Amino acid sequence: MMSILITLMTFLRFLLFLSAVGTAAEPGSALSVEHKHMKFGHNWKDAQKFCRKNYLDLATIYNQEHANSPFLLEYKAWIGLHRGKQNDWEWIDGRDYEIKWASNEGKNNGEKCAVLGYRYNNRKIYSRDCEMKSFAACQIINSSSTTITQEMMSWSEAKEHCMKISQELATFTEEEMTVFSQQDFPIWIGLHRHDSSWKWSSGLQEDKYWKLEPSDNKDCVTITSVTKRLAVENCQTLHPFFCMNDNVILVKEKKSWEEAFEHCRGLGLNSNLRFNLLSVKPGDEHKYVVNRVTEADTEEVWTGLRFLGDEWLWINGKDVSYTDLLKCPPLGRHCGAISKNDRSNVAARDCLERKNFLCYSY
Structure with missing residues (x-):
């Protein structure tokens, strides 16, 4: 009863x-479930720590349909703009181009270097800590021809990298910002080798869909921003990464x-x-x-x-x-x-x- x-x-x-x-x-x-695309660089383990501290974990991608759904085309790349000796913003070629700052950017005195942020056809400039790891926009000297490196590095490392290939960090007028276009680059997700099989960081469930082949010293997995393909990478490589929360x-x-x-x-x-x-x-x-x-x-x-x-x-x-x-x-x-x-x-x-x-x- x-x-x-x-x-x-x-x-x-x-x-x-x-x-x-x-x-x-x-x-x-x-x-x-929400996802967050982090556009600065970490190795896989540090990316996992960041996602677990601030969200839930690195993202799980179940199948190709799921992989095709997130928007991952945004990126940021170091350019030849930084604070000079007087703490004023200066272009490294000494010219006085107008700066197309994003809203509320360029005002933090602790951020002394600048990146170009790309989203679709929207291009803006952001101030950042010079030690942040980001792509580099290298430009052929006296030319508008610009390439985005697939490696991530600090601003000073980016400047040195461009010089090694006889180029310089990109400088440009507002009209010339159109040279920055869509890029297909790798982004860390939560899949990695664990106990001799591919498992997801969130819960360590074994992956049954992607069937990736093992490769020497490549135990972590990225997804490409445009083509949405998975690839195995060395876990120590610096890449942007994809967090999730629920x-x-x-x-x-x-x-x-x-x-x-x-x-x-x-x-x-x-x-x-x-x-x-x-x-x-x-x-x-x-x-x-x-x-x-x-x-x-x-x-x-x-x-x-x-x-x-x-x-x-x-x-x-x-x-x-x-x-x-x-x-x-x-x-x-x-x-x-x-x-x-x-x-x-x-x-x-x-x-x-x-x-x-x-x-x-x-």
Whole structure:
């Protein structure tokens, strides 16, 4: 009798919650993943550290369709503009070209060197710390012919590099900025050799799609900015890199499904954000979530899937897209869990089992 009462009370709370959240815009999807293209250079390990400190990790790229979607065409390259002895901005050829600064750039006294920033056909100049690692725009002396190096270096290293090939860091008028065009350059992602196989940095799940061949001293992987092809590289090479972040929280406490539900809801009490148990779509999104739960203390983690009345539903009101769920699950096995070792299905489990769980913010 008591268990029936608890189930009824839970059901009523869900009805109130569903009426509040309304109808889903996208079936099953509460996961939000954002990517950040960092345009300065790090080796692979330092890029991983940066992404883990400031975001979640280096990006995971599941397949070619996924690879084609991010915009990676932006780049920045050192040019022949820097602060001189009087701390004024000077071109290295001594000329007085007008400087097309981006908004609020060129004012920080701690930034003494300049880069050209390219985005589509939008070209602006930015001030930067001279020790930042960036591409170099080398120019044939007394010519507008300019090339962008694929190596990343400091401003002084860039100046020296250009001189070694009998060129100089680029100088130009505002009209001549059009010589800067789209470039196809490598960008670090989270795939690397680990324990003799290719694995993703986020969760160390083994890659099953790209089937890259091992190569001597090349244990890390880049994606090219234009052609979106993956290639193996020496991990010590300096490249731009691609971070990712999401709205998922893995809670490594062992709770029943209902306790997990209440825990997630309670996370937003002192915040402008709200939280709930996570809903998931099958396919790439499910695989992404499996990568996120590899650090869980339990083999399976609770999601927001619940069997109520005579159907499975996500408690946030999203549509259920999984087609292989039990139509009539055994009594008690009315809650949905994702396993570390199943990259496609959600399993029906006894709601009183104690597991880690996934919350999300919105």
